[in-house]
Amino acid sequence: MNSFGIKFRVTTFGESHGDAIGCVIDGVPAGLEIDGSYIQDEVDKRKPGVTKFATQRKESDKVRILSGVFEGLSTGAPIALIIFNENQKSSDYENIKSLFRPSHADFTYFKKYGIRDYRGGGRSSARETAARVAAGAVAKKLLKKFNIEVKSGVFAIGGIEAEKLDFEYAKTSEIFALDRLKEEAQKAAVLGAKEAGDSVGGCVFVKISNVPAGLGEPLYNKLDAALAGALIGINGVKAVETGEGVNASKLKGSQNNDQMDRNGFISNHAGGILGGISTGEDIDLKVHFKPTPSVFLKQQTQNETGESVEFSLKGRHDPCIAVRGSVVANAMASLAVADMLLLNASCTINNLKKIYG
């Protein structure tokens, strides 16, 4: 089940150490300007090998558009994007080919499929998320057409939390930090973990602005449910919060309710979604990433024949997946909202009249 979305539907393919990764984006409305350089810019944001806060695997991650675009515009046909892999080092994985790295998907893929591509985690590798980001760029392009903006940044690392949300600043930060005043401490947490052969968890904030009221398809494809499913589906995400999130469970109704005056909502505890439908206020999401399971410390595990073994991991890994995860979360949120934008189009007779007269 490698497709995401219903009307704006992305299918991804490819493994960490295979020939290529890519995606097919189906349902892109015809007439959208599709810009190779815009897609490339988005993909470059999560490109590995650029800073010391990410894996040192060097990939140019050059995106090629194979179909669905003619004279610069989407045609309504599926848009296929491909990125060829260049810097696989499968030899790094020889020593772990028959054992299960702790907290990786090695064990579960083996249990499910009876076979696994051990090279770099195969399909379960975060490398696949480059395809998500490429698809997300097309979604963002569509959303921009309607002034919808999807912003993201790193909120916390190892429990060190931002106190302000400066999405503009985050764009320029090597770790996409939202709070310039916390950035150094957060960076130190990443590098500290890295130097210790360890890793560290983090939290990403996603804010979606200018979403028109009315998006979301209750009862079983609510906007918050779709966003949560999209985000928890990212490698390493263990919790998602909308609006007040976990804190809402501690509040009184009188504290958490969003009253209105003639100008609209006075507060936004809801995080822009009520009854699974957008209110028009900012959609606020917190996405909690676990620490990278790839640590270089000695660990105990099982091998494929069920024996207990000790090992030390090699290879090149992100010390904190939340950092590049910020870009991926942005892409997945964009895909989810784009899908909702299309799904909602036929929800009333009035809308249909605007189209069919």
Next chain:
Amino acid sequence: MNSFGIKFRVTTFGESHGDAIGCVIDGVPAGLEIDGSYIQDEVDKRKPGVTKFATQRKESDKVRILSGVFEGLSTGAPIALIIFNENQKSSDYENIKSLFRPSHADFTYFKKYGIRDYRGGGRSSARETAARVAAGAVAKKLLKKFNIEVKSGVFAIGGIEAEKLDFEYAKTSEIFALDRLKEEAQKAAVLGAKEAGDSVGGCVFVKISNVPAGLGEPLYNKLDAALAGALIGINGVKAVETGEGVNASKLKGSQNNDQMDRNGFISNHAGGILGGISTGEDIDLKVHFKPTPSVFLKQQTQNETGESVEFSLKGRHDPCIAVRGSVVANAMASLAVADMLLLNASCTINNLKKIYG
């Protein structure tokens, strides 16, 4: 989009003050014992009007099986279940028919559909969840066939947290409390809010045991993503955590990793899911409910013509939706796992050989 699941697929219908609510369950494997009294028992757990901790609306919630069962066994045909509404008091809603109750779905349904059934919240009412619980009972029956057990209870109310998870005790508690020692304080929080005309949030814990390793359909229908989507889709849920959840974002990899020995996993920070696939360990989920938006205090809001108005709510409401939400969360988790059980059936040539020889 009122269907949930792909192979084990439930479609619900009905409004709070309409004639009936119900569901059609498609994909139930043929040959399952379907037991009206078992379904009824599950539905009775969330029945309103029974304790002082829930709404006083009196509904017998009698479930009738309309199809799909012959001589006590499922036939493979869709199973339709219906519950007729009995105790609607639509007059309670006359005074709010043209205004938007704060933090309810009134505003968003109106914006999306241009029309809304204001009586008791119409389709957005938690009353619809009775249909989910009925469907969930059929899912649970299927899961039991394979020893999978879905347990749930109230973990916290208003920030008062359980220190132990006693799912047996929860079954007997009026508020489904998991920790007998915290129950009184939690009850007091509910009744205190109720007496003040207010409401309070809470957190439900769901534990799923004996799930075989291998369930989950990566990359875009992972087990955790499906569960999170199912649970966030419940009325009032604002956050979902799996395993270490929010806390994982604060940990080091060396703390969060689940190492293995020859007996399997030594710890379960993952909460039973790695790479979106079940590990065979317990699946642990925390589901955070906001406080009921229906409070009786004076509130400010907008009406349909955009004017600011003050009002006080009437009607019968749960002071803490997390309490009965515990039953609904259990049902939704059951539906999600049942779907995964069926989806996984064809995932290997070996499985197919067992079936087709």
Next chain:
Amino acid sequence: MNSFGIKFRVTTFGESHGDAIGCVIDGVPAGLEIDGSYIQDEVDKRKPGVTKFATQRKESDKVRILSGVFEGLSTGAPIALIIFNENQKSSDYENIKSLFRPSHADFTYFKKYGIRDYRGGGRSSARETAARVAAGAVAKKLLKKFNIEVKSGVFAIGGIEAEKLDFEYAKTSEIFALDRLKEEAQKAAVLGAKEAGDSVGGCVFVKISNVPAGLGEPLYNKLDAALAGALIGINGVKAVETGEGVNASKLKGSQNNDQMDRNGFISNHAGGILGGISTGEDIDLKVHFKPTPSVFLKQQTQNETGESVEFSLKGRHDPCIAVRGSVVANAMASLAVADMLLLNASCTINNLKKIYG
């Protein structure tokens, strides 16, 4: 898999001799006038027990709307419709409960599910099509809003073919005959078969007018593919033709091509669909029904234990399923086109601009 359609999505339930049959219609745009009497009129067209050309089973087929309609308008919530069964004679089926009626679905349901509801064919009975017609009525109501008209009638019975297509006349004919001059011969074919304890096949013509150009979702949900799938899925249908149909395979391109002048298409061999998308011309479909497999002549078959047995069928049956099949084909075509109308809404940036500004 008891759902049809993607955006305009119908899920049906119920067996021939169960408590009730019905459907849940999801995706009906909000603001559509839903008229119980209109639905009832459509359902009455296929009601059994009315003429000597159909089964003598007496059912009032009273449709009840359970949800999704408020003050006469669709709300965007799922519309559930239910018809309780009244005139089951399960005793008619006692003598065939362990044998497989030739050319019925008894054998295949038993092989697939290992169990079958033998009473009147259970889920495989044409009785279920009453639910399709009820759902189809809602689809037709939607289509009428946009001037799209779905017409049908009996084209041929036992090879006796109409020479003209008079859909107005068909409405008044007991056998929905399209050609008044052929009607008597067609009726005689039905009654002749009936008196001989036999049955006879027939062909239904469906014409859909005023479909806007542009409906259909290539490449794998083309308009003709969706229509063909919808129609072949009706009980007893063995072939579907669009436009020139079978005859197209005998023609030269110069004969079959539809040239255009400034007024549009000069001919319509295509039957209103090119490349899987509507041209704006009439959509023409021929739907070929096999003779009712329920004949009263002595037949040889197998029983559940694999023995060869002779038997004679009892019960009440249509001598020619194509007659009432005409109503069902109309409903299914309506559902397919309604779905396409909604799916197409988001296909261009221009359409989205009309909705979202």
Next chain:
Amino acid sequence: MNSFGIKFRVTTFGESHGDAIGCVIDGVPAGLEIDGSYIQDEVDKRKPGVTKFATQRKESDKVRILSGVFEGLSTGAPIALIIFNENQKSSDYENIKSLFRPSHADFTYFKKYGIRDYRGGGRSSARETAARVAAGAVAKKLLKKFNIEVKSGVFAIGGIEAEKLDFEYAKTSEIFALDRLKEEAQKAAVLGAKEAGDSVGGCVFVKISNVPAGLGEPLYNKLDAALAGALIGINGVKAVETGEGVNASKLKGSQNNDQMDRNGFISNHAGGILGGISTGEDIDLKVHFKPTPSVFLKQQTQNETGESVEFSLKGRHDPCIAVRGSVVANAMASLAVADMLLLNASCTINNLKKIYG
């Protein structure tokens, strides 16, 4: 909507004159031997430029496997296949870029999307079917594992019908003729049309053997409905028949019924499907292709501004699309049956017990 199937799901991309065409096959069970040369052999069957009975466009149609296969076996991950285009002659289309070729999809794509890739028909070109054949090869490989065989050949051209079905002979025939004695006349019909600058229609027969009884997902994903939808969706197909097909509408029940003795079905008028589920007998399908709309005779049409124009087509075209259509029909039928094989896996408790114990 460029995906086909539910569990065995293929998504295709690419245009006639774009960079590449290809597909992503999702849901292939893990552990299937995937053989590049087998896929290539299938694709070569429909390769253009080989005989005088097909278009002279020269494409090597070299298939490259990008993902989803490790050490010769499917891993459960999506299998992406790509074919780069080599022999586009877009200049052939300069003179028709602003007019609508009669009976092509030019008009409808323009009406739907407001834009079209006129080069070789863009997405609507039969060139895309190479991707279907590549995907179909993987499906066939899966089916062979369970002894299911999908055979096809040309039954009729221009009304000249085969009298025998020799699928072995068809493999060696340049036009995939099923009847050696009719082959010359059929070839003459193709070449005669070609020399006259015209084209001719034809009919393909598909026979699927050794399908286990029980495949098909009633009521709305019946085996025959899925097959018919798959086949009518192929470029140029105007009618599909199963079993007796059109002829069934002319028969009596006593003639059309398939009686049984202890050895099973005595006849197979049903064409291997009853109630939408396979009987275990051969599945017989006739697929009727219209004549290629690309004829070189002078034709009248409209241009994009609505004016009437005369023109003569250039380019390289198949004089009879049914010939290579035989290969495509085989692939689509294989995909449909593979999907049904997987979907059926979870249909009974007994099947699940075989898997989960």
